[in-house]
Amino acid sequence: MTTHVELRRGTYHDSVSLMQVSRSVAGTDGVTAAQVAMATELNVDVLRGMGFDVPDEASPNDLVVALRTESDDVLPAALAAVESTLAGLRGRPDTGGGEDEVPPRTVGSAARRSGATLALVSVPGPHAVTEAFDAVDSGLSVMLFSDNVSVEDEVRLKDAAAAADVLVMGPDCGTAHIGGVALGFANVVRPGSVGIVAASGTGAQQAMCLLDAAGVGISHCLGVGGRDLQAVVAGRSTRQALRALAADPATDGVLLVSKPPDPVVLDEVERYAAALGLPVHWAVLGAGRPDLTEAVEAFLTGQGVAVPPWPHTPAPREDSALSRGTALRGLFCGGTLADEAMTVAEAELGGIRSNIAHSADLRLGPDLRDEGHVVIDFGDDGLTRGRAHPMIDPTLRMERIAVEASDPTCGVLLLDLVLGHGAHPDPADELADAVRSARRAAHDQGRAMPVVVSLTGTDGDPQDRSRCEHALASAGAGVFLSNSQAARHALGLLRGTA
Amino acid sequence: MTASGRPLRGLLDTEPVVATAGVSLLADALRDQAVEVTEAEWQPPLPGAERDLARVMGDPRRVAANAVAFERMTSAHAALVDVVPASEALGLERGTFLHAGPPLEWDRASGPMRGALIGAVLFEGLAASADEAERDLAAGTYDLEPCHQRGAVGPMAGVVSPSMWMYALHDDVYGNDAWCSLNEGLGKVLRYGAYGPEVVERLQWMTHVLGPILRQAVRTTGPIDVRSVIAQMLQMGDEGHNRNRAGSLMLLRELLPGMITADASSSEIAEAVRFSGANEHFFLNLGMPACKLATVAAEGVPGSTVVTVMARNGTDFGVRVSGTGDQWFTGPANTPEGLFLGEYGPDDANPDIGDSAITETGGIGGFAMAAAPAIVRFVGGDVPFALRATRTMYEITTGEHPSFQVPILGFRGTPTGIDVTKVVRTGILPQINTGMAGRVAGTGQVGAGLVTPPVECFRAALAALAAAVPA
8 A cells, every 4th residue: 555645835726626627537447546636725624534645735725645555656647647637637728828828827817818798607705706806897787606705805896896787696606597508507597588597596497497398488688696685785786687688678577486585675676676567576585485496386386387286206115024213314415495394384383403404503514414314415615615616516424425325314315416517527326326226225224225315307308317317216215306395205205104 | 787788797598608717527517518618717816815815806996996097097198308327317416326236225225236336436536445335235325226216227237326317208198208328338337236337437428528518419300109019019919028129229219310410429420329229128228217207107096906116236126016005025035047149147147126027017128039939049948938928818818909919919918007905816926027146246247038026015905906906
């Protein structure tokens, strides 16, 4: 066994690219472990957890190459694999050219070269606001995919954007559709006349996919950031988005997807929309309110569109001889989907422990473990510092699925899977494998392990939702397009009535 | 609403053209949809700078302030109007010496700076020997002051004493004046720290013969448009810092009629003409104050992050920024890398020295290296390197100079107005072309090459800019 740890100063690559490098190198013959990552606090912890000795002087701006190989002989090949995959990350078509060409290094510089109209910023949170200001100053609207942006910076940024007549979508904006182009994590949905304003990324994806399944298309989907309708941000981006949609000939009305807004802001936004003559329908998520599926159904009914049966495959019956746990375990990548499932489940089960718990006393500790009902949002800020979103890098959730498989308290596993551009190219087969092995592991221990997957997507998505549903169902999971139906099905399985 | 009348500048009316920074996968997803994408090769900023950057980037004054600073910097005029003794021009008192770079005490002065000060003391007749001059300088007998403090600039050690003659330049747009000493030529010269008898002798001749002849020439000819000479020389293979051949010839062409009709002996005139014509850097001492006039016009714009001075004293590198006025931000000067004269090598080179980085501050010199591909023979590197150097500087500057153009880049304006935020964001440091002085006092020039400022200057400047952002 040979271990190699190397620090490369001032070399930077984004976490997604490095995840791909790590995977590719780990697949080299004779390599037992490979981690190529920026030395963020989280990654250093992970590396040390893997038994690598990371030098103390490592800073988040340094690249760590950590390899473990079966023997010394393999190391040169492993290092060569690191070099070639890293080299493959650079030299993209727009940064190449002659030996005297210089790639743009800032958003503003990139925008000037192409006459860009929109910036997509996904650099790590502490740096995101700087690039976003640069974009706004360059006259560009911004999709701010990055999270970990302070609310003070958000307000300043949105004020600058309003002054420049551009839109800030975000921070933590996962999805958008503009002029037929899908940005970030976005599903391929049919064109139509419904404008979406989204203060919630996966919530908007769920709503658009439900509309698509009902034959209703969208004109644009403009993200505004999860805090936009809170009192402190006061709907700054929402108003900009509504004004643009009101002037858009393709848009007849707006579906606004949000967590519960501040009542004053809600009132102001409604008056603003009324003055624009723009019909706005609210899909507000939260306890005591219609869930997202019900909100979309009400919207469809209001439009005179028949509500179809939402695509689903129920979970197979488990052998009654198997023992059953009693706790719900929801492992999510989509924040809004996690929150909605938790809200649906809490109506029946009471308080659920979570890293995005509805009250402070229900907050999970750093190990994210509890014997009772648990819902985890793996896409939450706290779990994405220095690593890719779980829709891209599902490692942490995959590990947790395996943990639940051998936990006798786990009564039902509720998962989400979000398809579309930007997401993992083939997430269903990977998840299906995990479901299959989790169920097998539980069955081997004489326990039932019912699994329900909330599958957001369309058949137009690169991953093809129907195919994914089939793959997951074949692995023994119940699969639902409607997230709230998935949650209710999981509750039924827990009660033994489904 | 914008001019088009469409909200959000017409964002929803057409398919977007996208600029991205961050996760490449998201750019790839756009390319998969046949969307035009330009991806920034983003890297984290200088460590620990993110809070200051966010603060300064969010300063609502910044964009307009930088536009004002850039407009002033690129529209300032520069005319050579007179040649006068420093005592007259700068009110320089006997016993006061100006030097290049940020403020400096004798104890921290490098070899060439000490050598130049010793030479100037000898030249002024304040000491009978180098030892005596050194002793008095060490004892603090004389006052030392940066050239920039008096609106002057000096190449290399930049030492100016009251009896030296200065070019006087005037900007009639913003009403500013700037001064620079006369160029002594190459080899063993005061500005490189040499102070032998031949150095002092040459300074005497410049004061008694060259200065008065040049004064008569300028006064006869009338003001000479120095900015126009810079614009032309960039199209003739000069970059205005380490290569001044075309500029020097054009300057001589302007001055020659007035020089040969000056009231002096024919042998003195012949020597003055020969001396000026033989000096490839004759023009440098006019290009520098012209850039000083440009950058001084951009000073003092609240909220502006544009650099208005870069200067080195052989020990420290200092910068000043428009939004923070005359405050210096310093760090230890780097040692240039490049080509050496004769037997000299890297160990002989002194850390970076001179006010001549005002040329880069004003958008020429290293920033215009693409205009002077021949310079690579002098400073090292190859021709693509020269092109790349200029192209890289666009990443850290505010705009492109409307008058200073680079033919090989399609007459693109030179990158002008270094933006502190862009330096800190990208970690790209300004490219400076420079001469190299010998480390030991009295040596003179040992080579020429390339150098960058220490990052500390820009981090410190950014911190001060952040602290100055209104709450």
